[in-house]
Amino acid sequence: MKTLSNETLDQVAVFLKSMAEPTRLRILRALHDEEKTVSQIMEETGAGQSNLSKHLAILTGAHVVRFRKNGTFTHYRIADPNITVILDTVCRSIADRIRQARTTLKEIERERR
């Protein structure tokens, strides 16, 4: 990262921003291992149809997901395995943090007794 230009960091910001929203993260969770249609993603995320469409446009623009059309259906999928690796790395890190925070809290509570 130290060698990256400001322009490249701007692209990194766009990329990260595309995933830095709870609704879009739910979309990516739904798409984690397989492609799905807009309707399926709606069901799994609970997002409204037009809201979902806008978020999918953002993720597509950032090359996080891509799509193919089949009749009236549009099938979305994670754009490439790199994205999945990044998502898994970040999510594991945060999940570990939360778990560790809970453990610490329990230990503090135990010490009080």
Place this chain on the structure above:
Amino acid sequence: MKTLSNETLDQVAVFLKSMAEPTRLRILRALHDEEKTVSQIMEETGAGQSNLSKHLAILTGAHVVRFRKNGTFTHYRIADPNITVILDTVCRSIADRIRQARTTLKEIERERR
């Protein structure tokens, strides 16, 4: 990621959002391998003092950086190696993408001649 709750994804969003801004990425680039004072970070990033202070507060709140005080100086550093791993992974991915896009463009231009 598939097993994560909505609450955890909300935390992931906060974490990603904290880094999804060009100014904060410049801060993280400055801090990549070593701790630095606010003044040093100002010099390296070009950010205004109060703007920098606010961004450092966001990064601290998201546990991306942490600090120690030494007299009037506040020394900031990346909070833990996990953060560096994530940053490097994401930056490498985007840099590769940009490099690949440039290569493709050159090949297209060669074919036109």
Place this chain on the structure above:
DNA sequence: TGCATATATGAAGATATAGTCATATACTCA
């Protein structure tokens, strides 16, 4: 060809956020 379904887009409103300016706070030192 018209209806039904799936999806994309424009407009509007509410909320979030980045940067600047001014000021407050903390610390050091002569």
Place this chain on the structure above:
DNA sequence: TGAGTATATGACTATATCTTCATATATGCA
């Protein structure tokens, strides 16, 4: 103790963004 320096914070403005509602577009099928 006051001046100087480093840093944090409040207030304000402009811009970005999320969600909803209404509507447009694309496709398939009877």
